[in-house]
Amino acid sequence: MSEADSQLLLARPIDVANIGVDLFADELEHQRVHVSRVDWRPPAEDTEDALGRLALQAADIARANDLALERIEDAKPLLVGVGVAGQLLPGMSERTLLHAGPPITWPDMSGPLRGAIIGAALYEGLATDPDDAERQARAGAFEFSPCHERGAVGPMAGVVSASMPMCIVENETHGNRAYCTFNEGLGKVLRYGANDAEVLDRLAWIRDVLARVFARALERLGSPIDLRSMTAQALQMGDEGHNRNRAGTSLLLRELLPVLLELDEPSSDVVAAARFIAGNDHFYLNLTMPAAKASADAAAGVERSSIVVAMARNGTEFGIRLSGTGGRWFTGPSGMIDGLYLPGYGPEDANRDIGDSTITETVGLGGFAMAASPAIVRFVGGRAEDALEATRAMYDISWGESRSYQIPALGFRGTPVGIDCREVVHTGLLPFVNTGIAHREPGVGQIGAGLVEPPMEAFVKGVRALAECV
């Protein structure tokens, strides 16, 4: 031990992180040196070369990641209004049907996605009945494209067609926009693949009544709603921003209530709209998602950056995009959700993981903010401590910590944000994803919720691709 700390050779006292053989840590502890023992494991299969190559570029990657993270953090997503998909999204023809997740073709689509595609075709009047819609889909009569590639995101099946109303979120800082449909509620809904008359009627009502009332209310507010700030508040009220949206929905309704009352619209429409929002805990999810998308998109395209800017599932595959690898998707099989089920359902009924809602985890919400949401800790083991640990684990694979999304139980520490693809592969720690479980048959709806593991394969592919282009 040093006797005179003022004359330390390296300016700081020796304080060691031991990575590898325990013997060396033991010997240091015998000398009363503080040792942090790193629980090191070999990285995902056959990635040493790619990681080694990236290691030599570590300084450049660090700068790129700082920039990408800064963009996510600086993004100021505002809810600015409502529009129509066909006018807002690039390249939307009448026969374009967007879907959640990475690209997929009809033969590979799972039940809920097929059901939603059929429903959207009926909704647009492109088909006379479900059989006709399916026939046309098989024959290639529709253009399928990921929401993500058109500036949109969609929960579960995430199907968007030309005449659907979309909430418009604008990132004031960087000027980019993101879009999302209105949340339809639970039960028999299009996003779970339901497509009967009840579903189509509701979609029509959303288009004709809800979208109009909502748009008028936003106009009347005078200034757009700051979604980052609202989500930050929701986090302190027990939401995590993906599976629990009760606080966010309440805050939104609280903001809208006075202007709703002032609207010069038929009161029956206003009441129906207010009742619809109040009766749907997940209404706010469809605003959190485009807010997250608008923030993550701002971080895309930073050369050399290993930060994940999109995670999305189409019910068959799970895909990610990295900031430094352009628009490429890196995919692996979509996981089965380890979850809890509504009465009467079990794992045998579940579809593979589906939806763009993992955009929330991409910006430090959802599973990354688990510690904020004691109400749903049962998903991660049941104890409040398990929720804290779930969030803590995510710091190990994240580049930074959120300035705005804070967790009271962690001393208001910011949530982990900016998933570093290298560190996922390196530590073997996969992002925690909270999600709903869709029934494998179209139209049954949500049958539970739980945690799902993204496929390591997607991150391995991402790291290899990044290593090739640095």
Next chain:
Amino acid sequence: MHDRVIVRRGAYYDSVTLMLVSRNAGALEGAEAVAVGMATPLNLELIESQGFDLHGAGELGPNDLLLAVRARDDAAADGVVAAIDAELSARSAGSGGAVEERPPRSIVSAARRHPELSVAFLSVPGHHVAYEAARALDAGLHVFCFSDGVSLEDEAELKRRALELGVLFMGADCGTAIIDGVALGFANAVRRGPVGIVGASGTGIQEVTCLLDAAGVGISHAIGVGGRDLSAQVGGAMTRRGLELLGADAGTEAIVAISKPPDPEVADEIAVVAARAGKPVVLAFLGFGDPPATPPGVEYATTLEAAAARGAELLGHSLPDFEARLPRPPTRGCVRGLYSGGTLCKEAMSIVSGGVGRIASNIPLQPDWLLADIRQTTGHAFIDFGEDELTEGRPHPMIDNTLRIEHLLQDAADTQVTVILLDVVLGYGAHPDPAADLGPAVSEAVAARENLNVIVALCGTDGDPQGLERQRAALLEAGAAVTRSNAHAARMALQAAAVKEASGVRS
């Protein structure tokens, strides 16, 4: 079928808890269908769709808890209801207690959690090192890289980056450092004092620090830089940095820099940097052919012992006379060296070779003296058991003597061999009691051959955990000659093989 529908009014539980309780109860012996939920319209619909009759339940609202249980028989249904109640009451009582924090999974994570962190000690397999080291440097940490298997290109790049960030990269394949009195890796409990060391050799540092300790001279710091620091590619990056640090260190009065044969151009540059240290520097470049002229204040030494002697002298001390008696009269024959320390092996070879000429080895003094197969030794032969190839998949010979003992007994059975030379390195990280391992093997070897001398170079200090005196006594007891200087042990080997020590340098 036995259906039970129970209502608990005003008992609120969150839906996730209830789904979990339902799942657990549904898995119980005799349970056929279990639904526990708040009586929301959605839940009521779902429960009714499972065939439960809710008509008798009366008026139900979302604040009422509903238990619907279908079981094989009444007893089973009672059991399921009791289990649900037990689980619900346990849950509302809360779990309490903190969860112990999971250990960090990466260096970066460790650094975030513990901002005082200053050094990353790496001993993961070599092909993983580049990434770990780069991330440690990113986190602003000095790196002690015990791992080998790092490419020269990676090492050069990592060191360049370390200099840019103002930290040390000690390695790769760095065995030893002593910084601010803390021993990192394989190092001895030497006293603190005025001599600073920069070393591209772990056992070289251990030998010099232990010899200085024996001379009563302490160490300020010993900075390990990895065996290839003075190669042309790495260019002595960390040796220069080490010389600068020690030059500026108020506690350091003289410096010894140690390396296996350096690249000649790099050696010249190091001499220039050494001259700027502002204090005397001894450059111990082992087996370095013709030392060039030195700038003032800088001198060369070609053995570890000579470097230690010169270091001691600069502080007004001198090495003790190493006294060791050969247990048996000299017999003309072959010398075998079984080493755990590469630099010690080289030092001994360069001395022994001065008398006997060619020595076969896996780390040969001359390329054509390469020992192709360590199982096939003839003539004079030295093996460095710490060489990368021999440590792959097994512990280092400073920790595990198994392989050395095999060879010791094999050499003892070879009648052309009359001298066996071993190093025994004590200190942190080394075997807790090497004499207990090697002693019996030495006894067996000397018992088998009347004209065999076993000589041990014992590298250690009184403060080492293994106990220098205890180790010495046990090895003497076993029948070996024991000396604290490796060079002295090599000279004894020549004497024991009845070969006159050469005064000149090896050819």
